[in-house]
Amino acid sequence: xxxxxxxxxxxxxxxxxxxxxxxxxxxxxxxxxxxxxxxxxxxxxxxxxxxxxxxxxxxxxxxxxxxxxxxxxxxxxxxxxxxxxxxxxxxxxxxxxxxxxxxxxxxxxxxxxxxxxxxxxxxxxxxxxxxxxxxxxxxxxxxxxxxxxxxxxx
Ligand SMILES: [Ca+2]
Ligand SMILES: [Ca+2]
Numbered sequence: 001x002x003x004x005x006x007x008x009x010x011x012x013x014x015x016x017x018x019x020x021x022x023x024x025x026x027x028x029x030x031x032x033x034x035x036x037x038x039x040x041x042x043x044x045x046x047x048x049x050x051x052x053x054x055x056x057x058x059x060x061x062x063x064x065x066x067x068x069x070x071x072x073x074x075x076x077x078x079x080x081x082x083x084x085x086x087x088x089x090x091x092x093x094x095x096x097x098x099x100x101x102x103x104x105x106x107x108x109x110x111x112x113x114x115x116x117x118x119x120x121x122x123x124x125x126x127x128x129x130x131x132x133x134x135x136x137x138x139x140x141x142x143x144x145x146x147x148x149x150x151x152x153x154x
């Protein structure tokens with residue numbers, strides 16, 4: 001009897017745990033990872049920042065938005081040390097960083113000395129799993145440092 005009760009308690013707690021992760025919406029890639037109501041996927045394709053943004057849209061999502069420290073801690077784990085584009089730019093007004101969903105950048109984790117707008121052409125946010133750097137949009141093409149980007153789905 002004790003064993004049966006224990007088995008039922010374990011089954012119920014497993015069920016409750018499974019309920020915490022919402023059902024993956026239609027169109028979200030099967031290998032996208034869930035965090036706090038959104039789904040995230042690293043795409044290892046060398047593209048300009050704009051082409052990366054378009055690719056995420058084509059897949060029904062958008063370039064990754066990092067509104068707070070908790071999201072950043074999660075996104076860090078996705079990078080596995082690679083340099084990747086995420087969805088912030090100051091291309092409209094120099095120094096005024098905006099997310100690709102139209103919200104202003106409030107939380108930041110810039111590397112020391114960044115954003116430095118080097119060559120007056122660094123308007124796009126790349127992350128390396130540690131900190132942020134502004135880079136030129138073509139960096140993934142002319143320089144193999146940026147190896148992909150992160151898309152998110154709601
Ligand atoms: Ca800039
Ligand atoms: Ca920079």
